[in-house]
Amino acid sequence: MAYALGIDVGGTFTDGVASDGAGRIVAAKTQTTPPHREVGVMRVIEDLAGELGVSVREMLSQTDYIAHGTTASINALIQRDVADVALIATKGHRDSIYIMNAEGRTLGRSAHEIQDTLRQRKPQGLIPKYRALEVTERIDYAGRVLVPLDEDEVRRVALSLVEQGVEAIAVCLLWSFKNDAHERRVRDLIHEIDPDMYVTLSSDVSPRIREFARTSTTIMNAQVGPRLRTYLEPLQKQLEESGLSGPLLVMQSEGGTITADRAPEHAITTIGSVLSGGVIGGMRMAEQLGHRNVITTDVGGTTFLAGLIVDGEPVMAPGSIVNQFPINAPTIRVHTIGSGGGALASVDAGGNLRLGPQSAEAVPGPACYGNGGRRPTNTDANLVLGILSERGLLGGRKPLRKDLAEDAIREHVAEPLxxxxxxxxxxxxEVQNAQAGDLLRRSVVQAGYDPRDFVAYAFGGAGPAHCVGYCRDLGVSEVLVPLGPVASAFSAYGLVASDVVISAELSSPSSFPIDHVELQGHFEQLEVDVERALERQGVTFKDVTVQREVDLRYSMQVSELTTAVPEGLLDQRSGDDIVRTFEEQYERINGSGAGYREAGVQAITYRVRAKASLGFPVLLPEIEVAETTDPTAALLEERSVCLDSQRGFETTPVYEYSRLRAGHELVGPAIVDVPTTVVVIPARSTGRVDRLGNLVVTYQ
Structure with missing residues (x-):
């Protein structure tokens, strides 16, 4: 029997999913164990083996691959718990990272924050200036060497940085994305002095025009790369010693995996790995259910995440922003706020109730966990309202204390208000529902889509308890809660169902359309690059598909739209067809008539993305069909629950999920008790169990 595993290490819980390729899928959940997160990984693997009825060694020895998503990289950047990094830049250009291209005060800020000019501040620099050094060299916009690299100067600079005790060096030279020879020589010279030094080149991790974003991406890659290597190498060794026969793969922001031995080189691509898993899981489930347009919503312990699937594919973005610094790494577009189950509730100086973005995380956790937490969270509120049972989480392995939840809410929220x-x-x-609903509205409407054309998927430990609350006013046709064997480990299911994905980019700014022969040449070069990168993964693939795209803009605009490019041989009409696609997309986002072709169109960056299938079947199995729609046989208990502030507490039926069958219908108010979560069906709503065991909620 062959297996494939998905492991999702979140801020509060570590989730695991295992598939045997023959229709059996099992899930497990355990607490995350910071700072030694590998302990939680091994525990969830033990639980998966137990669910399958085999030993850990037997399971791992027959495992084709483990797909792993981790918050290690993104958490390190956000908390600035990163390696000590130095920068080597072209003489006269080291300060681009501090000047920040006039964007530093506004990047990643909301419209409200941007308008408040008096409070705008640049963030703390990524590295201190004394560790940002310069070397003499110059390559021009066409890739021609104007000033040779001063190798003696490089040796002196490198030696001084090594003597300072830096853990990694980022190299970002001007125009290196057109000619990387000088950057590669700098790396060779550094390794002559210190062969073990972690060195990252901008031409490897961010071969795009725009110096500030390219430099920040390179520095942040160097900041998280050594720590990611420190985490993955012993984990991979421990797995191999436990019998793992297949590769350990690491999820990337763009929705595919990369082998663990390659991941530290491109660590910046893993910052959204956990965020991407749920969207990929949603895409796989949508393929089975025939849904083309899906809003994925994931409420975990720390964050609320929202992503979009349009016409069967995740909506992508060419980059992201962390701590007001841009990152040039293709990513699934996931919107996030700190409003998860562990979001801390407080009252600010103005007497307003706030929820998040700070979280109780796994340690100490919500007050009701009894681990020393004293501040109330969303989880504490749900326990007080009767939504959660005092039997607790994780199938009763994590009992909850209502008295501690009440004490925390009384002290920090009730009495102040x-x-x-x-x-x-x-x-x-209700604040949780309102915050999540606002994020969804921005995510969908501001992207130019009509929510009524979408189905919402709600997962994560806390998502099913709130999904109708945050989706009802949005106008989506129905809310689907993925249950079946994956339940709240849905992101881990997305990991195990993912492909290996490799991207290559080429920046060549020019007016567009360009000659079709030159256009074809750009994409053929990139396709060769991704083919070589796939070969370096050392993994056998079932099939490979290639997607082409180009970032276009109207002349003199400051941002681009990523535009699809057709496969195959391009001809003289191809450029005009691509521009037409760009303009249709532009008007969908900005409104009819917003386009202005008279300004001209510019191409900035060309990109190829290869998706390589691992060939492991991970379809979710169908469940037994009920003889009647009446779910009475699954009734567990009745308890007093408040699901609506207008209705107050009322006696509410609680159903045991394991006894529900396809076709059962539950009329709200009702609660479905799942070992790893609860599903809330409010009044004026109906839940129906579908053929995969999911609960589909519709409402008036």
């Missing part, structure tokens, strides 16, 4: 504990809990619950 002059409310009862129950009123304060309702307020926390």
């Amino acid at each position: 002059g409310l009862s504990v129950h009123e304060a809990a309702v307020a926390i619950h």
